[in-house]
Amino acid sequence: MKLKVTGIIAILLVVIGASCQSDDQIEFKRYYSGGSLVYQQHCQNCHGDKGQGLSALIPPLTDSTYLKNNRRKLACIIKNGLKGKITVADRPFDDEMQADDISPIEIAKVLTYITNSFGNKMGTVTLQQVQNDLKNCQ
Template sequence: MRKYLIATVFSCVLATIIYSCQNAAQVKQDVYYVNGRDLYIKHCQNCHGSKGEGLGTLTPPLTDTVFLKENKQKLACFVKNGIKSPITVNGQEYEGTMPAFPELYDIDIAQVMVYITNSFGNNQGMYTTEQVAGDLKNCKF
């Protein structure tokens, strides 16, 4: 029993040290990621899937890192305003309409973007509310 207690205390201390070694930017990204996951489940998962795999030829997957990187400035526009025209991802054309989510605030969109761009095989780092605000000002539809 004593060995178990010592091991448990040691594990807790080690976890505290490791967590405290994270910088503030990483902690913020982690918070955005977790909140973004919840928003993704609520607003996006029905069409894009629990693993970002998409829905056949109707909804594109979110697993194409190249597409996400090349279109990073458009992602906030896609979420806020939806998509009404065909979109090509990884050589496949998708004609399904993506609904708009005008009720989402800039921070909500930033959090969803952090989740999407750091899940499903993607690893693209932070996406801030300032980036969302700037990207939304430049939307071209």
């Protein structure tokens, strides 16, 4: 009997805890989980399942400094691709990343996933941020 009561109390605490999430936490989880799917479909083949990249050909997504320093360019890189030399994790890369014709909301979700996975912790990248960043692509 004690075990049943303890089990019921534990379930109630989990339900109550889950219902006490803020709107920001719920939005983050929605973007993050959706971004995981977009990453698997569009990015993982080149950047790896752990964001490790591919040797000297494809940069890793584990360099939080690069991601932070280029935060406003990331949406443009995904949408338009990237040509030219870049340095990520103190290593040079000079291969071409192809453009990916995914929607701004998918870009926001995959950026939320990337910037909060692989050792990165940068918070939610919103649709509005992506739309603003895409207006400024060069």
